[in-house]
Amino acid sequence: MKKHFFNGNNDSGKYGKTYSKLFRNFTGLTIVCSLIPLLLVGWGINIHYTKFAKSRMINSIQSRVEHHGEIIKLFLEEHSSKLKLLAFTQSKAYLREPAHLQHIFEMMNREHNVITDIGVIDENGRHIAYIGPYDLMDKNYFQTFWFAEAMEKGIYISDMFMGFRKEPHFIIAVTRCEEGQKWILRATVNTQAFRSLVENVKIGKTGEVYLINKDGIFQTSPRFSGNIMETAPFPTGPYHDDVTVNLFKGDNPDASFSNQIMAETWLPNPQWKLVVKQDYSEAFADVNHANFATLIFLHLSAISILIVAVFITKYMISVIKKRDIQAENLNQQLMQAGKLASIGELAAGVAHEINNPLAIILTERQILIDLFGVSKTDDAEFSEQFKASMDQIDVQALRCKTITHNLLRFSRRTQSMIETIDLNQFIQEVIELMEREAKTSGIKFIADLDTSLPPILSDPSQLQQVFLNLINNAIHAHKEKSYGTIRITTRIDETKKGVQITFADTGSGISQKNIEKIFDPFFTTKPVGQGTGLGLSICYTIIKQLGGDIAVKSKINEGTGFTLCLPFDLPAELKESMMAS
Amino acid sequence: MIGSRILLVDDEIIFANNMSKLLTSRGYRVITANNGESAIRELEEKDFDVVVLDLKMPGMDGITTLKEIKKLGLFTETLILTGHGSVDTALEAIKIGAYDYLAKPCEINELVEKIEGAWSKKDDGEKKDMQEKIQRVVESPADAFKLFKKKK
Numbered sequence: 001m002k003k004h005f006f007n008g009n010n011d012s013g014k015y016g017k018t019y020s021k022l023f024r025n026f027t028g029l030t031i032v033c034s035l036i037p038l039l040l041v042g043w044g045i046n047i048h049y050t051k052f053a054k055s056r057m058i059n060s061i062q063s064r065v066e067h068h069g070e071i072i073k074l075f076l077e078e079h080s081s082k083l084k085l086l087a088f089t090q091s092k093a094y095l096r097e098p099a100h101l102q103h104i105f106e107m108m109n110r111e112h113n114v115i116t117d118i119g120v121i122d123e124n125g126r127h128i129a130y131i132g133p134y135d136l137m138d139k140n141y142f143q144t145f146w147f148a149e150a151m152e153k154g155i156y157i158s159d160m161f162m163g164f165r166k167e168p169h170f171i172i173a174v175t176r177c178e179e180g181q182k183w184i185l186r187a188t189v190n191t192q193a194f195r196s197l198v199e200n201v202k203i204g205k206t207g208e209v210y211l212i213n214k215d216g217i218f219q220t221s222p223r224f225s226g227n228i229m230e231t232a233p234f235p236t237g238p239y240h241d242d243v244t245v246n247l248f249k250g251d252n253p254d255a256s257f258s259n260q261i262m263a264e265t266w267l268p269n270p271q272w273k274l275v276v277k278q279d280y281s282e283a284f285a286d287v288n289h290a291n292f293a294t295l296i297f298l299h300l301s302a303i304s305i306l307i308v309a310v311f312i313t314k315y316m317i318s319v320i321k322k323r324d325i326q327a328e329n330l331n332q333q334l335m336q337a338g339k340l341a342s343i344g345e346l347a348a349g350v351a352h353e354i355n356n357p358l359a360i361i362l363t364e365r366q367i368l369i370d371l372f373g374v375s376k377t378d379d380a381e382f383s384e385q386f387k388a389s390m391d392q393i394d395v396q397a398l399r400c401k402t403i404t405h406n407l408l409r410f411s412r413r414t415q416s417m418i419e420t421i422d423l424n425q426f427i428q429e430v431i432e433l434m435e436r437e438a439k440t441s442g443i444k445f446i447a448d449l450d451t452s453l454p455p456i457l458s459d460p461s462q463l464q465q466v467f468l469n470l471i472n473n474a475i476h477a478h479k480e481k482s483y484g485t486i487r488i489t490t491r492i493d494e495t496k497k498g499v500q501i502t503f504a505d506t507g508s509g510i511s512q513k514n515i516e517k518i519f520d521p522f523f524t525t526k527p528v529g530q531g532t533g534l535g536l537s538i539c540y541t542i543i544k545q546l547g548g549d550i551a552v553k554s555k556i557n558e559g560t561g562f563t564l565c566l567p568f569d570l571p572a573e574l575k576e577s578m579m580a581s
Numbered sequence: 582m583i584g585s586r587i588l589l590v591d592d593e594i595i596f597a598n599n600m601s602k603l604l605t606s607r608g609y610r611v612i613t614a615n616n617g618e619s620a621i622r623e624l625e626e627k628d629f630d631v632v633v634l635d636l637k638m639p640g641m642d643g644i645t646t647l648k649e650i651k652k653l654g655l656f657t658e659t660l661i662l663t664g665h666g667s668v669d670t671a672l673e674a675i676k677i678g679a680y681d682y683l684a685k686p687c688e689i690n691e692l693v694e695k696i697e698g699a700w701s702k703k704d705d706g707e708k709k710d711m712q713e714k715i716q717r718v719v720e721s722p723a724d725a726f727k728l729f730k731k732k733k
């Protein structure tokens with residue numbers, strides 16, 4: 001009967017779709033609520049930081065070029081003012097004396113070797129005095145580009161040029177007008193010292209610093225782009241006052257500057273451009289590195305959140321699934337109880353309706369028997385048959401009566417009430433009810449009943465449920481065996497305060513591991529759809545409520561015994577609550 | 582007791598008639614009623630020793646009828662006939678003052694036995710009551726007179 005109610009309803013398949021939808025929703029929600037904000041914030045901070053770091057980088061490169069420009073300017077100014085001082089404090093007559101000039105030359109180079117040579121040139125471009133390593137005394141400079149300029153402007157600093165000595169150098173020339181006659185004091189700056197001032201500035205692996213004039217000719221040797229006095233392969237641009245910083249990304253059509261950062265400033269005199277240039281990737285290597293690390297970290301956290309979300313959701317859904325199955329089982333148990341109650345009601349109605357015609361049949365029979373008694377018939381055969389028929393009517397009517405009375409009793413036990421119960425008789429009735437089902441499994445009932453058992457006060461409907469559950473379990477435990485017995489014993493408790501009922505079967509037994517759990521709700525070893533795991537927990541609850549106790553003993557493969565102890569009388573509080581309701 | 586007057590109350594007319602026949606042939610004087618109201622009427626008009634009362638009847642049911650009977654204050658004993666399922670109602674009826682109950686369908690002999698039991702209880706009760714009354718007449722004739730008057 002039980003099996004019939006529970007067939008194949010626990011299949012979680014019909015909820016499969018709901019669960020996968022639930023899974024999608026949960027993970028979706030987690031992603032929307034945690035991943036997206038995380039990524040947005042992460043990316044936002046990253047972009048902001050990159051911008052900040054880049055602008056710092058640009059500022060630093062800008063101040064660097066400013067700083068270097070300043071140094072070079074100072075260098076040039078210092079040398080020009082030295083020469084100016086010299087020219088305006090000494091007369092041409094004094095300076096044209098080689099000994100005097102030699103002395104001055106030595107004095108100037110005393111600390112650092114700053115000038116290579118020095119000479120005095122008259123207004124016609126002729127060298128009138130010269131100290132230096134080259135033999136230049138007889139050179140006439142009238143035709144040179146700088147002579148005219150110097151004569152005109154009073155001071156002149158040249159670009160790098162080869163000149164007579166076939167070596168890149170530049171000169172500073174100061175013109176003085178003495179007694180209406182102009183003369184020039186000219187010095188060649190130590191190119192080595194000057195160039196090292198620029199060329200020795202090393203920036204990273206790809207950085208270079210160089211000077212270039214308006215015509216695009218290198219004034220110092222750049223580290224990579226070319227050599228001094230060579231023409232740069234790219235345009236120089238016009239002179240201007242400010243410091244500029246340009247970023248040349250990879251998509252720049254001018255290949256010479258691709259992926260470079262370039263800061264430049266123009267010196268006022270001579271108009272040279274100081275350029276500080278570095279590969280973009282190197283300049284921003286630190287920023288990019290930090291960026292990369294944070295992005296990796298960000299995405300790793302995002303992935304781990306995703307994984308955790310998926311796992312948590314999976315776990316949650318498995319818990320929900322389990323709960324659903326349990327709820328379903330409970331529901332079925334309730335439904336079964338409900339069904340039983342309505343069957344009970346129906347049975348009671350039917351029994352009542354049948355009792356009346358049955359009563360009439362019996363009275364009719366009695367009337368016939370009475371009449372037969374007073375009538376005189378000689379027909380012996382008729383008499384025989386009449387008596388036999390009347391007996392048979394009685395027997396069959398009694399059979400009907402038993403059936404209706406059983407039905408009524410069954411229906412009465414679907415409602416809770418306190419009653420005096422003759423346990424022995426009660427058990428006999430339960431056995432009768434279950435005998436047919438047990439027989440089909442090859443199981444026999446053995447009733448070992450103590451006839452001295454006094455009636456007890458209890459709730460028959462609840463007891464019936466307990467007994468049926470225990471017997472059902474016992475029958476089920478014989479699944480693997482072709483025959484077996486269920487022995488039901490009643491005894492008076494040793495303490496004489498109640499009765500002891502034992503249900504001992506010869507079934508599969510319960511393993512040591514499981515025996516602690518069998519009274520737990522939803523514990524079952526039966527396949528889904530066959531066991532609800534509620535039977536024994538219900539038994540336990542009922543027996544405890546009735547003031548009794550339930551215990552189990554089992555040996556694997558040999559059998560299981562459940563012992564119930566029930567008090568003669570119900571606990572006072574239960575009685576009160578039953579009375580109240 | 583042969584000649585006892587019995588009122589048989591049952592809505593199943595055939596059953597009531599059959600029972601009446603059977604009891605009559607066993608020497609009782611039987612009158613049938615098919616519902617509570619006519620049963621009360623009969624009781625008000627005539628004397629009965631035992632009332633056999635079905636619990637489940639349309640209109641006035643057994644319990645209400647029993648209460649009405651009790652209100653009449655007769656010495657008549659009431660025997661309840663019932664389906665097995667309404668044992669609780671039968672027990673309630675006994676609390677109210679029915680003599681006993683019998684489950685339908687029942688053997689005629691069982692019924693006769695119970696009727697006899699009811700009769701003798703009624704007889705006892707009557708005798709005891711008579712004695713009490715005699716006692717009272719001895720002690721206080723005025724009270725006793727009131728008692729007798731109320732009875733009829």
Ligand SMILES: Nc1ncnc2c1ncn2[C@@H]1O[C@H](COP(=O)(O)OP(=O)(O)O)[C@@H](O)[C@H]1O
Pocket residue numbers: 473474477505507508509510518519523524525526530531532533534535536537560
């Ligand atoms: N008589 C028994 N013999 C062997 N095992 C039993 C017996 N009674 C109960 N069990 C074990 O206890 C478990 C729980 O039983 P129960 O609470 O009635 O739930 P269900 O019968 O639905 O599985 C069963 O699955 C079974 O493994």
Ligand SMILES: [Mg+2]
Pocket residue numbers: 469472473535536
């Ligand atoms: Mg079970």
